[in-house]
Amino acid sequence: MELNLLLLATVDGLSYAGLLFLISLGLTLICGVFGVINVAHGSLYAFGGYSAASLLAWLLPHTASAVVLVGSLFVAAAVVGGCLGALLERGLLRHFQDRDPVLQLLVTFAAFMMLEDVQRMVWGATPVNAGDLATRLGTTDLLGVTFMNYQLAFIPGVALVAYAGLQFLLRHSTAGRQIVAVIHHRETATALGINAARVGTLTFALAGALGALGGALSVPMTSFVPGLGAEMIVTSFAVIATAGLGQITGALVASVLIGMARSLAVYTLPELEVVMPYLMMVAVLLVRPHGLFSVTAARRI
Amino acid sequence: MRRTTFIAAVAAAVVLMLGAGWALPWSRMPIITFLCFGLAALGLTVLMRAGQVSFGHAMYAAIGGYATAFTVRAFPGADGLVAVAAGVVASLAIGAVVAAFVSRYRGIFFGMLNLGLSMVLFSLAGKLYGWTGGTDGLRFERPALLGMALERGQFELAMLVLTLALAVAVAWAVQRYFVSSSGQVMLAIRTNETRLEYIGLSARMVLAEGYVLSAGLVGLAGALLALVQSLVTPESGYWIRSGEYVFIAILGGSGHAAGAFLGAAVFELIKLAAAAYFTNAWQILLGATLIAVIFFAPQGIVGWRRRAPRQTLPQEAR
Numbered sequence: 001m002e003l004n005l006l007l008l009a010t011v012d013g014l015s016y017a018g019l020l021f022l023i024s025l026g027l028t029l030i031c032g033v034f035g036v037i038n039v040a041h042g043s044l045y046a047f048g049g050y051s052a053a054s055l056l057a058w059l060l061p062h063t064a065s066a067v068v069l070v071g072s073l074f075v076a077a078a079v080v081g082g083c084l085g086a087l088l089e090r091g092l093l094r095h096f097q098d099r100d101p102v103l104q105l106l107v108t109f110a111a112f113m114m115l116e117d118v119q120r121m122v123w124g125a126t127p128v129n130a131g132d133l134a135t136r137l138g139t140t141d142l143l144g145v146t147f148m149n150y151q152l153a154f155i156p157g158v159a160l161v162a163y164a165g166l167q168f169l170l171r172h173s174t175a176g177r178q179i180v181a182v183i184h185h186r187e188t189a190t191a192l193g194i195n196a197a198r199v200g201t202l203t204f205a206l207a208g209a210l211g212a213l214g215g216a217l218s219v220p221m222t223s224f225v226p227g228l229g230a231e232m233i234v235t236s237f238a239v240i241a242t243a244g245l246g247q248i249t250g251a252l253v254a255s256v257l258i259g260m261a262r263s264l265a266v267y268t269l270p271e272l273e274v275v276m277p278y279l280m281m282v283a284v285l286l287v288r289p290h291g292l293f294s295v296t297a298a299r300r301i
Numbered sequence: 302m303r304r305t306t307f308i309a310a311v312a313a314a315v316v317l318m319l320g321a322g323w324a325l326p327w328s329r330m331p332i333i334t335f336l337c338f339g340l341a342a343l344g345l346t347v348l349m350r351a352g353q354v355s356f357g358h359a360m361y362a363a364i365g366g367y368a369t370a371f372t373v374r375a376f377p378g379a380d381g382l383v384a385v386a387a388g389v390v391a392s393l394a395i396g397a398v399v400a401a402f403v404s405r406y407r408g409i410f411f412g413m414l415n416l417g418l419s420m421v422l423f424s425l426a427g428k429l430y431g432w433t434g435g436t437d438g439l440r441f442e443r444p445a446l447l448g449m450a451l452e453r454g455q456f457e458l459a460m461l462v463l464t465l466a467l468a469v470a471v472a473w474a475v476q477r478y479f480v481s482s483s484g485q486v487m488l489a490i491r492t493n494e495t496r497l498e499y500i501g502l503s504a505r506m507v508l509a510e511g512y513v514l515s516a517g518l519v520g521l522a523g524a525l526l527a528l529v530q531s532l533v534t535p536e537s538g539y540w541i542r543s544g545e546y547v548f549i550a551i552l553g554g555s556g557h558a559a560g561a562f563l564g565a566a567v568f569e570l571i572k573l574a575a576a577a578y579f580t581n582a583w584q585i586l587l588g589a590t591l592i593a594v595i596f597f598a599p600q601g602i603v604g605w606r607r608r609a610p611r612q613t614l615p616q617e618a619r
Contacts, residue, residue: 037413096595096596099595101408102408103595103599105409105412106354106547107591107592107595109591110589110591111588111592113584114585116584117581117584117588118585120581234540238417241409241410241414245409271425271428275425278417278420278421281414282417282418289406289410290410
């Protein structure tokens with residue numbers, strides 16, 4: 001393979017991995033606290049993307065400042081994702097907390113179906129994107145190949161900041177340490193005076209914001225159509241299963257692995273592009289049945 | 302429910318469906334679809350009795366469908382029944398291979414691995430244009446059924462009778478399996494797998510058997526659906542379709558084989574009602590029904606009447 005092509009594939013893969021990581025992070029966080037895979041996370045991704053596109057479309061005639069526009073992506077994601085996430089937990093999952101995890105998963109699947117229709121009602125079926133934002137951040141030449149800064153630096157940067165930020169939050173902030181305590185043992189944490197219900201809502205809001213951020217950041221690069229949320233949730237399932245459920249560092253490594261595998265496939269074996277994440281997952285799970293970073297202890301963080 | 306009442310109810314339903322299919326040609330396709338969804342959901346019920354949910358079982362419907370299509374296209378004189386049998390055999394064979402390693406996993410990983418495999422298959426079916434016809438699917442000539450070359454209307458009626466007969470026979474057999482010792486061991490996997498190993502039974506073997514059975518059932522449904530439409534598409538193996546099968550199985554409940562068909566009937570009714578009154582919101586309707594069922598009747602329709610005492614034990618050992 002030519003060096004240029006390899007470089008292209010690497011940058012593509014890393015930016016895709018960044019988006020994938022943001023989404024998987026939310027998914028794996030919820031999985032840690034609740035032991036549930038939240039299928040509705042795919043809708044949060046889609047809602048984040050669509051609302052960011054709407055906000056951008058409304059802002060573009062008023063301002064030309066790239067900072068405001070990029071900031072609006074984060075605002076849209078935090079507001080829409082945070083609110084929807086908290087609403088999902090308060091309105092729905094809280095009432096199913098003691099049920100079989102499989103039933104809880106189905107509840108989130110039902111929520112996903114409903115949100116998918118809501119999304120179709122609000123934004124219709126026409127493709128939505130915000131491509132000119134990515135071009136506004138300028139380009140960089142690397143070894144004779146021109147890259148958009150948005151893809152080259154911004155997305156991987158945001159993903160790394162989110163990773164470091166979340167690790168810092170979980171280790172050093174009160175709310176974060178409460179989350180960790182609830183992940184370790186809900187009953188004990190409650191006995192110690194931690195309000196587990198509040199922690200649950202907080203986790204869902206945080207995870208929702210992360211998922212929506214993944215959507216908002218991808219809207220300048222991909223066109224949003226109905227069904228994209230489903231595709232993304234399935235891919236990020238593959239990421240967190242490869243990583244080991246609830247593993248944050250694992251999710252980072254698995255996102256990079258899967259992102260790179262996918263983009264290398266795009267340039268070498270295009271037929272296999274969509275299949276790569278699942279092939280990676282199946283390969284990893286065959287060797288390590290509970291994921292790359294699974295811990296032997298009964299509780300997984 | 303008493304046995305005679307139950308048999309009378311089944312007989313009444315069969316007569317009703319035959320009558321409707323005879324008198325109202327438009328009702329044939331919905332009834333066949335309902336029966337096929339019931340068969341597929343029955344396959345998921347088998348696994349659900351062991352506490353496992355597969356989010357990828359629609360892949361066996363696709364395998365059954367494609368095997369049917371390949372058979373009809375490769376052997377132009379082949380009978381429709383032979384093609385369906387080829388579909389079932391193909392899904393049983395692939396199910397057996399997959400079962401060999403999927404049976405190691407439980408819970409979310411079991412569901413995820415199936416999902417992953419089904420997505421691989423779905424993508425390949427969409428991409429390998431030369432063999433599968435890509436996303437448009439594979440069309441084939443309507444084959445003869447039991448040696449009779451039939452018109453479209455007659456063919457649908459004949460398929461209705463065939464599907465109905467198969468559904469009743471298969472549901473009876475599966476119910477026998479549920480009460481057999483193998484079927485009871487499946488229930489024990491859900492209750493306590495460790496104890497099962499202690500009495501010397503291999504949970505893995507039993508689950509693998511159940512998995513192959515469920516693959517065959519879904520494959521049969523897929524093959525029949527493909528045959529009646531003379532078309533098979535990758536969509537038949539998409540994970541949303543798997544989710545619908547799971548939905549039906551939950552709706553019906555896993556207490557009895559009839560549950561899958563009751564669930565499928567409710568599912569079809571919701572779909573018909575939504576198509577008539579809420580064209581844009583049928584998924585909202587489905588989602589709301591699913592949530593309501595899980596909240597009020599977690600045992601499904603068949604479990605509604607004989608509700609088990611609610612378990613209030615803390616889920617400590619998770």
